[in-house]
Amino acid sequence: MDATPSYLEQLIAGGLLLPTGVAGLYGRSQIFERVVEAIDALVTRTGGGDGAEVLRFPPGLSRRDFEDSEYLKSFPQLAGTVHSFCGDERAHREVLRCIEVGEDWTRDQAATDIVLTPAACYPVYPVLARRGALPEAGYLIDVQSYCFRHEPSLEPTRMQMFRMREYVRIGTPEQVTGFRALWLERGEALVRTLALPHIVDVANDPFFGRAGRVLADSQRVQKLKFELLIPVNSTAQPTACLSFNYHMDHFGQIWKLAGRDGATAHTACVGFGLERTALALFRHHGFEPAHWPSPVQSVLWPSA
Amino acid sequence: MDATPSYLEQLIAGGLLLPTGVAGLYGRSQIFERVVEAIDALVTRTGGGDGAEVLRFPPGLSRRDFEDSEYLKSFPQLAGTVHSFCGDERAHREVLRCIEVGEDWTRDQAATDIVLTPAACYPVYPVLARRGALPEAGYLIDVQSYCFRHEPSLEPTRMQMFRMREYVRIGTPEQVTGFRALWLERGEALVRTLALPHIVDVANDPFFGRAGRVLADSQRVQKLKFELLIPVNSTAQPTACLSFNYHMDHFGQIWKLAGRDGATAHTACVGFGLERTALALFRHHGFEPAHWPSPVQSVLWPSA
Numbered sequence: 389m390d391a392t393p394s395y396l397e398q399l400i401a402g403g404l405l406l407p408t409g410v411a412g413l414y415g416r417s418q419i420f421e422r423v424v425e426a427i428d429a430l431v432t433r434t435g436g437g438d439g440a441e442v443l444r445f446p447p448g449l450s451r452r453d454f455e456d457s458e459y460l461k462s463f464p465q466l467a468g469t470v471h472s473f474c475g476d477e478r479a480h481r482e483v484l485r486c487i488e489v490g491e492d493w494t495r496d497q498a499a500t501d502i503v504l505t506p507a508a509c510y511p512v513y514p515v516l517a518r519r520g521a522l523p524e525a526g527y528l529i530d531v532q533s534y535c536f537r538h539e540p541s542l543e544p545t546r547m548q549m550f551r552m553r554e555y556v557r558i559g560t561p562e563q564v565t566g567f568r569a570l571w572l573e574r575g576e577a578l579v580r581t582l583a584l585p586h587i588v589d590v591a592n593d594p595f596f597g598r599a600g601r602v603l604a605d606s607q608r609v610q611k612l613k614f615e616l617l618i619p620v621n622s623t624a625q626p627t628a629c630l631s632f633n634y635h636m637d638h639f640g641q642i643w644k645l646a647g648r649d650g651a652t653a654h655t656a657c658v659g660f661g662l663e664r665t666a667l668a669l670f671r672h673h674g675f676e677p678a679h680w681p682s683p684v685q686s687v688l689w690p691s692a
Numbered sequence: 693m694d695a696t697p698s699y700l701e702q703l704i705a706g707g708l709l710l711p712t713g714v715a716g717l718y719g720r721s722q723i724f725e726r727v728v729e730a731i732d733a734l735v736t737r738t739g740g741g742d743g744a745e746v747l748r749f750p751p752g753l754s755r756r757d758f759e760d761s762e763y764l765k766s767f768p769q770l771a772g773t774v775h776s777f778c779g780d781e782r783a784h785r786e787v788l789r790c791i792e793v794g795e796d797w798t799r800d801q802a803a804t805d806i807v808l809t810p811a812a813c814y815p816v817y818p819v820l821a822r823r824g825a826l827p828e829a830g831y832l833i834d835v836q837s838y839c840f841r842h843e844p845s846l847e848p849t850r851m852q853m854f855r856m857r858e859y860v861r862i863g864t865p866e867q868v869t870g871f872r873a874l875w876l877e878r879g880e881a882l883v884r885t886l887a888l889p890h891i892v893d894v895a896n897d898p899f900f901g902r903a904g905r906v907l908a909d910s911q912r913v914q915k916l917k918f919e920l921l922i923p924v925n926s927t928a929q930p931t932a933c934l935s936f937n938y939h940m941d942h943f944g945q946i947w948k949l950a951g952r953d954g955a956t957a958h959t960a961c962v963g964f965g966l967e968r969t970a971l972a973l974f975r976h977h978g979f980e981p982a983h984w985p986s987p988v989q990s991v992l993w994p995s996a
Contacts, residue, residue, distance in 0.1 A: 418746035442722035446853030464777040472842040473768040499798035538776040549750030
């Protein structure tokens with residue numbers, strides 16, 4: 389038996405995460421939240437001069453929009469659909485009986501119109517498509533929300549519910565590739581000011597099944613997604629804390645996002661994993677932010 | 693046909709809420725979020741001197757803990773269980789085929805270990821119970837999270853996903869009833885400084901079925917739950933924006949929360965519906981916070 393506590397065990401013993409009995413689902417302490425808020429605010433300061441439109445969505449999106457997004461083609465195993473009890477009093481008594489005796493009571497739960505958000509930008513595209521033709525300059529959107537991915541794990545960096553902060557760009561291919569190139573620079577600079585070791589690499593997403601291997605290869609070859617990786621759980625397998633995604637005209641086609649000239653919009657987004665970046669800071673600088681290197685504290689809490 | 697736009701239609705036309713195509717599920721504009729954040733911060737200033745422990749939970753809790761909570765006895769119709777695809781490649785092809793032809797693809801989604809949080813305090817009790825016997829002074833906890841209730845509605849005050857800020861007290865009957873009495877005063881005073889008309893009344897929760905009527909009567913007779921109601925959608929049916937709940941030893945019994953002397957803990961909570969309070973402010977003071985009465989602005993943004 390390995391006597392060294394895992395990073396998750398250390399985080400729980402240190403009071404930063406509170407176990408709920410479900411792998412990948414944790415409460416957060418005040419210190420943990422202060423760090424998450426500081427990272428979020430740092431991202432705002434980094435991108436704040438660009439005039440992004442701030443939108444905030446609950447942690448769910450329309451099931452219809454989710455079906456249209458084709459997420460289920462690539463990652464059916466990660467998605468979370470929300471189901472509810474829609475029965476009568478007799479069915480209700482049966483639910484209670486099942487719970488009483490430890491039988492499965494969830495089989496008759498019916499799917500609602502809501503699916504949990506898999507990435508913060510998913511609700512953005514259909515909502516903006518409803519506004520009609522894109523403005524000349526396209527859109528630049530600032531979003532943040534809790535996301536869900538069904539991948540129970542004992543790695544603290546692989547939570548089932550976590551927050552993602554994103555900037556989303558919608559416009560011409562030039563506009564969106566320029567945006568992504570800018571944020572690749574900004575993202576690396578930001579992580580450097582936090583004194584975190586990192587590399588940038590093409591992404592390796594867990595596409596489902598054999599057909600998924602083709603999608604994964606294509607993603608890599610076309611360099612559609614870069615990740616900024618920081619060693620957190622291990623040096624050999626660093627954790628993707630930021631991602632830089634170019635969707636080409638995938639979402640533009642699906643939701644008929646187009647300019648006044650009728651050209652289908654391209655989209656890109658940069659995503660900050662807020663919990664993952666916080667966990668990287670705790671791993672490299674310790675569990676007590678007041679003892680972090682002062683340049684790092686100054687970057688995160690400039691007015692303190 | 694009624695030509696007067698509903699309050700929901702006005703909120704959408706004014707850009708404060710963004711429709712998603714699902715009743716009760718909306719995006720929020722920057723102005724809406726600024727108001728929600730200001731209310732949240734005002735609650736913190738109101739209760740900040742009490743030394744509450746700040747905890748933050750994702751919008752879901754352990755299904756096992758949820759089953760234990762007995763929420764399903766009272767409100768099965770409101771709960772949201774999270775389900776995922778757990779099949780093989782063949783089942784995956786069937787999911788995609790169903791979506792393609794518009795058939796139901798959700799029937800084989802399997803329940804995960806996670807249920808959406810119905811009220812912000814639900815994750816608190818089992819997590820604290822794991823710490824063992826209560827400290828002498830009991831617990832005072834500060835929580836806030838997105839909650840889910842399956843009640844699609846065109847009333848903007850009845851969202852399926854919304855945020856609730858709570859203080860939770862766990863201790864002796866004297867400690868928790870004193871806490872509730874204090875917050876009944878504080879809550880009314882807070883709403884008065886926001887210049888919102890209001891009344892306080894015993895609650896009228898939508899308990900399920902015929903058996904539910906007994907629970908509802910008992911809740912009223914024992915005055916276990918008070919609500920602070922503000923006219924938002926209509927004067928005749930004002931909206932519960934704050935609630936003040938005394939659970940007696942219900943949660944204490946379930947999770948064996950007890951003091952060192954072995955006495956089962958009592959619990960109480962005060963909840964602030966953040967979206968509802970924001971909607972009340974927009975209703976009574978207009979859609980532009982910069983034009984709100986200056987005493988109200990000063991209360992919400994004291995350092996501005």
